Amino acid sequence: MLLYLIRRGASLFIVLFGLAILIFVIARIVPGDPARIALGPLATAEQVTDLRAEMGLDEPFFIQLGTYLSGLAQGDLGKSLLTSRPVMDDILGALPATFELVVFTLVIQIVISIPLGILAAVYRNTWVDNVIRVVSLVGIVTPGFVLAILLQLSAAMYFGFFPITGRIDPSIMFDADITGLLLVDGLIKGRPDVVGDALRHLFLPAIALAAGGIGQVVRITRSAMIEVASRDFIEASRAYGIPERVVRFRYMLRVAAVAPLTILGLEFASLIGNAFIVEFVFSWPGIASYGVRTILQKDLNAVIGVVLVSGVFFVVANLTIDIILGLLDPRHRLREGKSK
Amino acid sequence: MTNRPILEIENLSIGFRAYGQYRRVLRDVSITVGEGERVSLIGQSGSGKTVTMRTIIGTLPMPPGVVETGSIRYDGRSLLELSKIERNKLKGTGISIVLQDPMLSFNPVLTIGRQMDDIVRYADSRLGQNRSAAQRRDHIVQTLAKVQLSEGARILDSYPIMLSGGMRQRVLIGMALLNRPRLLIADEPGTALDVTTQDEILALLNTLVAEEGLSLLLITHNLGVVREMADRVYVMDKGRIVEEGTRDAIFTAPQNAYTKRLMAAVPPLYGPDVVTIENHHTDPNPAISIDSVSKDFVGRSGLFHQHRTLHRAVDKVSIDVMPGDIFGLAGESGSGKTTLAKMTLGLIDPTEGTIRVEGQDISQIAGTADFRKMIQIVYQNPGSSLNPRRTITDQIAVPLKFTGHETSRIKTRVGELLEMVDLPADMANMYPHELSGGQKQRVAIARALSVNPRILVLDEPTSALDVLVQSTVIDLLHRLREEFDLTYLFISHDLSLMRNFCNRVGVMLRGQIVEEGPVAEVFGKPSHAYTRALLSAIPVTTDEADAMKPIVTKEERAAVLNPSTAIGG
Structure with a gap:
């Protein structure tokens, strides 16, 4: 198991290193002079040259790459042209909001989709199954931003159950200075009003973000459960008198969980990408909103930073899933050890 | 009672x-x-x-x-x-x-x-x-x-x-x-x-x-x-x-x-009902010549896969299969018989040694259309060796297409092939799930025969079938061999079937051929302890046959068999 963890962990750094180089190269190949773009069409040639020197753009390419990578190793992503602040600070400032949203979305996905998938499998080919399948299909085909706007119009504006935009009510005075996560800091500081209000704000964007993944995971869970149900060991367990509830939830689910978990891992990583639009619609002060603004401004350092952060999410999410699968299914880690 | x-x-x-x-x-x-x-x-x-x-x-x-x-x-x-x-x-x-x-x-x-x-x-x-x-x-x-x-x-x-x-x-x-x-x-x-x-x-x-x-x-x-x-x-x-x-x-x-x-x-292992197949060919040049062939598989372990372990699946095997032979390769799982068959088909390369098919070194000709016309394979389980989403015609046509047959010829050829394996012509447009297990295996045989190969490798072709169906498929294979002058390399663990189907057998144990010869000799007077252990373990249907099984002592058994109570393996 330890060997498995070390090997997975090592692959994480290799992937991230490669990703950093790739993005940097792409950013330099894209046409347009970053200094000219930053200064605007009215700046003089002299001003542009000065800025180029300041940004290190006049150096040879490999020197630039080396400078960038050594900065990266020390946690320095360069300066944002948009905010004139270090990109790392900007990202760290915006990350907790996104992290909170994405993790909350994942929780919603797991809590809703796995039970629904099990339900659909247990009541296969009945009306229960049919309703669940239709609803999940609707979830898959509806784009996140459409759902976001519909939710804003209905639940927020028409019924007024939920706030329309933002992360927390501006009238609440609260400084999330421990982890940056409102829910966590609210709990630590004993502020139920903060936690409650943050949850209300989280709910709609999280639902809009979760819908597509829920549909996928419901379907995968359902078919995996049905497949496992027909295996010999399930019949054997029943014949040996293991109670039905144990057979279903312990024996079947544990074997069947591999497929939905793999999908959830990929889904979690792509949530960051999907969050771009949903965060924009709900004016969520997260990294996606920051990313959209920097992309529109061709703020290269910031864009590279944002992409790197999504990359980290992707790799870490997959690593987490691999570890969970290894814990859940001995064949994963044993096969890895043997590598036959 | x-x-x-x-x-x-x-x-x-x-x-x-x-x-x-x-x-x-x-x-x-x-x-x-x-x-x-x-x-x-x-x-x-x-x-x-x-x-x-x-x-x-x-x-x-x-x-x-x-x-x-x-x-x-x-x-x-x-x-x-x-x-x-x-x-x-x-x-x-x-x-x-x-x-x-x-x-x-x-x-x-x-x-x-x-x-x-x-x-x-x-x-x-x-x-x-x-x-x-x-x-x-x-x-x-x-x-x-x-x-x-x-x-x-x-x-x-x-x-x-x-x-x-x-x-x-x-x-x-x-x-x-x-x-x-x-x-x-x-x-x-x-x-x-x-x-x-x-x-x-x-x-x-x-x-x-x-x-x-x-x-x-x-x-x-x-x-x-x-x-x-x-x-x-x-x-x-x-x-x-x-x-x-x-x-x-x-x-x-x-x-x-x-x-x-x-x-x-049920094919009898011993007794008066046993059929002994003979090969009347006199051609002195072997159809398949396997010359001290070995195959190693490399396993890797450790943090960076740095530890190499060699596993010898096939160990210096030499066999000559003569034209017209039905050569049975017997052995239990892990004995290396499937690896040997794969090398004979040119699907994997031997680590050492050469394999010649009709006198030509297959390391030179493997992968060519001509080689595919020499030797073909029928797999064990027709349920998985046929593509469930393609019609019978499409399946049989696959080897034809890859060996350069014209589309117009293919349809008539499929008809001929179905007739050859005793299937009605109207099955051509059916899908595999509409056929029984025996019929599917006939389709697989027809597909292997489509390019007129002279040698067929049969990998446990009847082990997924019921015994009544098995006997009809075996009869068909015997008939086809006569009609088209075929040579078979037959891989199986079913020795009773082998006794009645093959004219020569080789017994494999841990990658080596431990005994080889005409069926009547190997089954009648098995010399190696492993052959005797195998034969004595086969459940037979008459007391008479039971009495004729070779005798193997406990020590001999222990020497050649892996104990089934050990961890691993």
């Missing part, structure tokens, strides 16, 4: 309702098992024997299953009328099962210990007993000792994939016995294992029946197993019991036409 009955099935009829159609699968089935008795239920796939088993143990889903008439009584209590709670109390404690495949019968993600403890624990709670975890563990280790597994503690911490096939089968029997059932239902025990391991498992079951006072209902299609394992026999065909009687009565004087056909279809 003098004993008190423990299981009585009377006039049981069962049907299935699916998609608005009703199909009756069991008709008027009556079976009785006496206390301490060993009863076998014989039938081909689809005869209804599995439905019978599932109804007895209470795992047949209802609906879609419907019991029309009849009753099942266990120890005088009517199972179908018991309340669910009462019925569940009998599961595992009154009636228990051993399913066919020892790999699939375990939950792959839980340790053996966890699975066995669950069985004991929930049985305790059903019966209102209360044992501590340590007491349960003791009980489990003792039960494992009954199935001759001494390393109980180590086994309990293992996951199913860490055990060898024979061990899994033993643990599985131990699982079934955990709650001291009185009736054990075994579904094809050991048939998924090698014949020497199967032999040990059958002996173990016989011992357990005698020592534990179990009653055994054995469900199988293997008549040899029945002869070794049954006091009385029921023969089932299309959902009916067509014949019942004592073992001796059924084997010496079967009355029913179906039973007789079944008996006749």
Whole structure:
């Protein structure tokens, strides 16, 4: 198991290193002079040259790459042209909001989709199954931003159950200075009003973000459960008198969980990408909103930073899933050890 | 039968309702098992024997299953009328099962210990007993000792994939016995294992029946197993019991036409009915010449895969297969026979040595269309070697397309090929799922023959088929060999079949050919201890054949066989 963890962990750094180089190269190949773009069409040639020197753009390419990578190793992503602040600070400032949203979305996905998938499998080919399948299909085909706007119009504006935009009510005075996560800091500081209000704000964007993944995971869970149900060991367990509830939830689910978990891992990583639009619609002060603004401004350092952060999410999410699968299914880690 | 009955099935009829159609699968089935008795239920796939088993143990889903008439009584209590709670109390404690495949019968993600403890624990709670975890563990280790597994503690911490096939089968029997059932239902025990391991498992079951006072209902299609394992026999065909009687009565004087056909279809290992195939070709140049061929597989382990371990799958094998031969390559799983066949087809390269097909070194010609026209393969399981989404015509046409046949010719050629393998022409547009197992294997044979190869590699071509179907496919292969002057390399673990199908055999053990020669010699006077161990382990259908099996001493067996009670393997 330890060997498995070390090997997975090592692959994480290799992937991230490669990703950093790739993005940097792409950013330099894209046409347009970053200094000219930053200064605007009215700046003089002299001003542009000065800025180029300041940004290190006049150096040879490999020197630039080396400078960038050594900065990266020390946690320095360069300066944002948009905010004139270090990109790392900007990202760290915006990350907790996104992290909170994405993790909350994942929780919603797991809590809703796995039970629904099990339900659909247990009541296969009945009306229960049919309703669940239709609803999940609707979830898959509806784009996140459409759902976001519909939710804003209905639940927020028409019924007024939920706030329309933002992360927390501006009238609440609260400084999330421990982890940056409102829910966590609210709990630590004993502020139920903060936690409650943050949850209300989280709910709609999280639902809009979760819908597509829920549909996928419901379907995968359902078919995996049905497949496992027909295996010999399930019949054997029943014949040996293991109670039905144990057979279903312990024996079947544990074997069947591999497929939905793999999908959830990929889904979690792509949530960051999907969050771009949903965060924009709900004016969520997260990294996606920051990313959209920097992309529109061709703020290269910031864009590279944002992409790197999504990359980290992707790799870490997959690593987490691999570890969970290894814990859940001995064949994963044993096969890895043997590598036959 | 003098004993008190423990299981009585009377006039049981069962049907299935699916998609608005009703199909009756069991008709008027009556079976009785006496206390301490060993009863076998014989039938081909689809005869209804599995439905019978599932109804007895209470795992047949209802609906879609419907019991029309009849009753099942266990120890005088009517199972179908018991309340669910009462019925569940009998599961595992009154009636228990051993399913066919020892790999699939375990939950792959839980340790053996966890699975066995669950069985004991929930049985305790059903019966209102209360044992501590340590007491349960003791009980489990003792039960494992009954199935001759001494390393109980180590086994309990293992996951199913860490055990060898024979061990899994033993643990599985131990699982079934955990709650001291009185009736054990075994579904094809050991048939998924090698014949020497199967032999040990059958002996173990016989011992357990005698020592534990179990009653055994054995469900199988293997008549040899029945002869070794049954006091009385029921023969089932299309959902009916067509014949019942004592073992001796059924084997010496079967009355029913179906039973007789079944008996006749079993290839005899010894005795007057054995057919000896001969090769009348005189061509001195071998069709396949395998010259001191070895194959190593590399395993890697460690953090950066830095530790290399070499595993020699095939070790300096030399064989000449002459034109017109049916050369049987016998051996148990892991003996290297499939690896050797793959090298002969040019699918993997040998580490050392050369293989020549019709005089040409295949390392030079493998992958060319000409080579594909020389040698083709028929796989073991036609259910998976045919693409389920393509019609029979499309399947057969694949080799034709790759060897440059024109589209216009293909259609007529497919017609010819179907006729060659005795399939009606209108099957050309069907899909594999519309065909029976035997018909699918005929399609696979037609596909292999489509480019007029001179050599066919047959990888266990009948092991997935019922014995009646097997005999028709074997007849077809014999006929095709005569008609088209073919040479076969036949890979199998079924030595009875090999005796009647091949003219020469080679026996493989751990990558080496330990014995080779004409069938009559190898089977009549086996010189290597392993050949003798293999032959003596085969369940045969007559006492006469049993007496003719070679004798192998315990020491010899121990020297050549891997013990099935060891961890790993």
